[in-house]
Amino acid sequence: MTPILVERAQICDASWNEHICKSLQCVIYAQTFYLDIVCESWKALVWPSIEHPEIVMPLPMQRKMGFKVIYQPLFCQYLGLFSLKPLSAFELESFIRFLSWEFSYISAYHFNPENSVRMSEFASVKSDFQFFEKHTHWLQIRGDYAEMNADYSRDRKRNLQRGKALNWQIQASADIDPLITLFAENQTERIPGGVNPTAFIRLKALFNSLRARRQGEIYYALYNGQIHAGILVVEFAGRAIYLFNAADRQGRTGNARTLMLDQYFRNCNGKSLIFDFESPEVDSIAGFYKSFGSKPVLFYAISQNGLWFPFKQIQNWRKRFFRTIQGLF
Structure with missing residues (x-):
């Protein structure tokens, strides 16, 4: 052929x-x-x-x-x-x-x-x-949050409680600009040569298209009205993808991303999905994703x-x- x-x-x-x-x-x-x-x-x-x-x-x-x-x-x-x-x-x-x-x-x-x-x-x-x-790491979501939470590691459960104790406010949003700004100000310095500005232009265009199709969701974690972390999740044909995320120092140390992911999983109660964490080949990040009960694929x-x-x-x-x-x- x-x-x-x-x-x-x-x-x-x-x-x-x-x-x-x-x-x-x-x-x-x-x-x-x-x-x-x-x-x-x-x-x-x-x-x-x-x-x-x-x-x-x-x-x-x-x-x-x-x-x-x-x-x-x-x-x-x-x-x-x-x-x-x-x-x-x-x-x-x-x-x-x-x-x-x-x-x-x-x-x-x-x-x-x-x-x-x-x-x-x-x-x-x-x-x-x-x-x-x-x-990558896939988490099977079968519609029962309590069952999913039971698969969290001991450390993830502990950090989730620590995050809750800080009284983060988790909000859904239709605006991707704060998420891009968080990444630009807190992650780009770790990238040799920086980030081509067209990457953020493409990301914004992608989110706008996803949102118009009701296939993209953004969550932000706020403390005293200030955004410190955010995540973008895409849903399509029985699969959810953890497409993009960013956090500043306060968001990272305050377990804001753990809280946002947990909130997303709570919102999936009653759904059946494969959640793809889009794991890079970095042990610490893979370990974070595994702590939610996901499996390497x-x-x-x-x-x-x-x-x-x-x-x-x-x-x-x-x-x-x-x-x-x-x-x-």
Whole structure:
């Protein structure tokens, strides 16, 4: 089988989005409106036809030094293959081999967790790519807050009580600007080279679009009327994603994010969801997410640098220098 490479302009939004919703790997990252906002541009691989696809694979793209580059955009944890039936090893290999033939440089591309079984088989035999194992953390929400709270670790329960004792005020909001300001003032200094301002522009556009679709919620923690922490949660097709968060020193030491997450989980009483914490590969952050009772979930990433000298060396250096950026969002 040979996948077909299609341009964004060739994709019918309604048909594509319907396919994503029906797919076994459904996630909001692959919806057209979402890709349009977070990607500089994007194409897709489809099979067997653009009119009646059974498998699709969105490909975020940008141009660097005149080369087409596949990359993983911010606010988009993973993509991969979206199929109506369980993927075969042959189908996955056909898509990845086409990717290798068509694009010399793949900065990073993350496959959804549902692709992991086939990816693990392929990683053991394929040498053209670098394969990386990554993990997020999923919390199963089954509609019973008391049952969920019972799975909190002892430390998380203790810190939740400490946070409550400070009398934080938790408020839902339709304004993302304070959250962006919190991040800019308290997290960007830890990012080498700072943050490209377009990242915040994309985030604001994304939230506005999510809010218009009733798919995004923001919570803030206030003390004496002042915002000290905030979180953005996205809900779509039975999954909630902890997309963005920030806190100043008072918010961090006062367990404000614990309180906001707990409030969100309380609000989920009666719902059945998978809550995806979008975990970076940082032990302390992963430990925080695990303390709510979440479990690590494997997904794979690939990269490939088939550029010639000196472009290969330049891109390898850039990748090492900016490696921390995605994990901090």
